[in-house]
Amino acid sequence: MNKKIAMNFLYQAIYQATLIVLPIVTIPIISHALGAEGLGLWNYVSSIVSYFTLVAGLGLANYGVREIAIVKKSKELLSKKFFELQIFNAFFSLGTFIVYLTMILFLPNKDLYLAQSFVVLGALFDISWFFAGIEDFKKISLLNVFIKVLSFVCVLLFVKNRSDLFLYVLIQSLSTFFSQLGLWLFLPKKVSWHAVSIRESWAHFRPALEFFIAKVGATIFSSITKTILGMLTTMTFVGIYSNSLTLVFMSGSIVGALNTVMIPHMSKLVDSNEPAKMTKILERTIHLQLYFTIAIMFGIIGINGKMIGWFYGSEFYSMVNTVPLLSISVVLQSLYNGIATQYLIPKGDMKSYNLSILYGAIVSAVLDILLIPFIGIYGAILGNIFGQLLICAMRIIPLKRETGFQFNYVWIGKYIAAGIIMLVLINGLTENLPTSAKTTLIQVSIGLISYFIITIIFRVNPLMSEIRKK
Structure with a gap:
């Protein structure tokens, strides 16, 4: 990893850490202040707005970077390329x-949609794709951190x-x-005015569609799911579902950051035609x-019961069942x-990438429509999980078919066994403790220590394996 990549990773890591730390503080504050219904209404409105920002960007976030x-x-x-x-x-x-402002006239909660209009308008000024393309992550990351802290x-x-x-x-x-x-404050030093034709700009339409x-x-x-849940049930259910999903994804976001780090390295291996080395690294x-994620899954289940009450408030107590x-x-x-x-x-296999996420979204939406009227929020949960299962299957199949990639089912089985033992220890040792932040801290500590030790005993701890290799 050269110095520039290392620094870009550092700036991105600072930003990602901000996205993790600030919600830990703001989520309980907002949950107690706005309640399940208020938080649900916010998430429902945001889900509607996201469809407009989707069209406004038209894939430029990734296409523009390339x-x-x-x-x-x-x-x-x-x-020239920038102005095109x-x-x-x-x-x-x-x-x-313009379409969004027109739509607001026919919707309830006009004030919330009007407040959100800045998000849609922001797509006009979003040039983060430019700075990502020139690999200047410093400005993107530090500016976003400053704005996030200010909004906090x-x-x-x-x-x-x-x-x-x-x-x-x-x-x-x-x-x-x-x-x-x-970001426009930093643009004049990077580009100079260059007249371009409408035809040159419009030429980007078809490649951007992919x-x-x-x-x-x-x-x-x-x-x-948030949109359908809001249409078919109440905003309270949207709030409970959204908070449940946020808690789960926030817990695993640190692990997900590993993927971003690996993109340039794996791309280099593809260019140098080293498939065997690529597969070996991917397996590891x-x-x-x-x-980590199996541990986090059982850890979430273990701390959930003692955490929801103090972290979110009594209105969100049904999260004990949904999380x-x-x-x-x-x-x-x-x-x-x-x-x-x-x-x-x-x-460069965008076809498999696109089809998997599209089919996953379709399955999720269909199951939402079929199940939510009968089992409410649990229909939304099933729709979400089955959609994710389909995405996994559609990505694992080409991976195994085209490479020698193999899952180590023995190790994975032992991860699950260690997670179950960890869960039993968390619940057994803290059963009589009160619902409080101190209890949650104790449960997390028990989980971390026990899972680490158990996987060492089972001889499946990858961290120890890496140390032994060195």
């Missing part, structure tokens, strides 16, 4: 913004009770807008992620993202 990276060594070509892409972006983002302070100062829902939505919306607008398809699937998959990283059901998502998401970022994307 196009800029190709010409980054020539300032003239870089400037930005005019292309302006066409879709402004058109989407605003939430602490102004969001006190349910009547402050509009203020909370506005703070979140403006933080997104200013994080996108702020990236847009993947973005459609990802957005639908992450938002459709996937099993390392399984080691354990969603906990498997930690394992599934890490697995299918690992295969995508370390194999499909470096290999």
